[in-house]
Amino acid sequence: MTSILFEIKDGVAYITLNRPDKLNSxxxxxxxxxxxxxxxxxxxxxxxxYITGAGKGFCxxxxxxxxVDPNGPGMNRILSEHFNPIIAAIRKLEKPVVAAVNGVAxxxxxxxxxxCDIVVAAQSASFIQAFSKIGLIPDSGGTYTxxxxxxxxxxxx
Numbered sequence: 001m002t003s004i005l006f007e008i009k010d011g012v013a014y015i016t017l018n019r020p021d022k023l024n025s026x027x028x029x030x031x032x033x034x035x036x037x038x039x040x041x042x043x044x045x046x047x048x049x050y051i052t053g054a055g056k057g058f059c060x061x062x063x064x065x066x067x068v069d070p071n072g073p074g075m076n077r078i079l080s081e082h083f084n085p086i087i088a089a090i091r092k093l094e095k096p097v098v099a100a101v102n103g104v105a106x107x108x109x110x111x112x113x114x115x116c117d118i119v120v121a122a123q124s125a126s127f128i129q130a131f132s133k134i135g136l137i138p139d140s141g142g143t144y145t146x147x148x149x150x151x152x153x154x155x156x157x
Contacts, residue, residue: 003030005054006037011047013040020055023104025063028073031082038089049093051116052100058125059109083108087115101125 005016015037017024026034041049053059062083066072073081090097090112099113101121106128113119113127121127 002033003027004033004037006040008040008043008045011045013037013046013049015041015049015051017051017053017059019063020053020057022063023057023060023106024053024055024109025060026082026108027063027066028082031086035085035089038086038093041093041095046095048095049090049097050100051097051112053102053109055103056124057103057109058099058101058105058113060104061107061109083112086112090115101127104128 001018003017003019005014005018007014015034017030017034019025019027019030024030038049040046096118097116098118098120099116101113101119103122103124104126105113110127110129
């Protein structure tokens with residue numbers, strides 16, 4: 001089974017994160033496949049991009065099994081080679097990118113959705129920044145994007 005489904009129909013590139021048994025959490029293969037799909041979206045044939053997740057969730061972020069694997073790429077490589085290029089590719093696309101969020105969007109999955117131009121959330125959608133619960137700083141542009149979307153707190157006198 002391929003971890004990214006990609007098709008272009010009527011000028012729209014449809015990208016589906018396709019690891020439903022893992023709530024579409026990213027592993028190296030999926031991250032590189034998404035980067036390739038986003039590169040294909042630079043074609044003149046594509047006028048808009050639609051990103052969603054297969055099954056019950058949009059994306060649960062990084063597959064932690066890969067992080068704890070002693071032969072895995074390690075967190076530095078995961079960030080620099082997987083997530084940073086994905087965020088950069090979405091932001092650099094000169095066409096609208098829509099995230100259709102169904103179910104959970106957690107960690108890097110939430111930040112990927114939030115970096116899109118438009119986010120459409122199903123009633124079942126939830127956005128989770130679990131980094132703070134374990135003393136980490138959000139990756140995938142979370143510290144940049146989230147404050148700009150929710151705004152600064154208002155001071156009450």
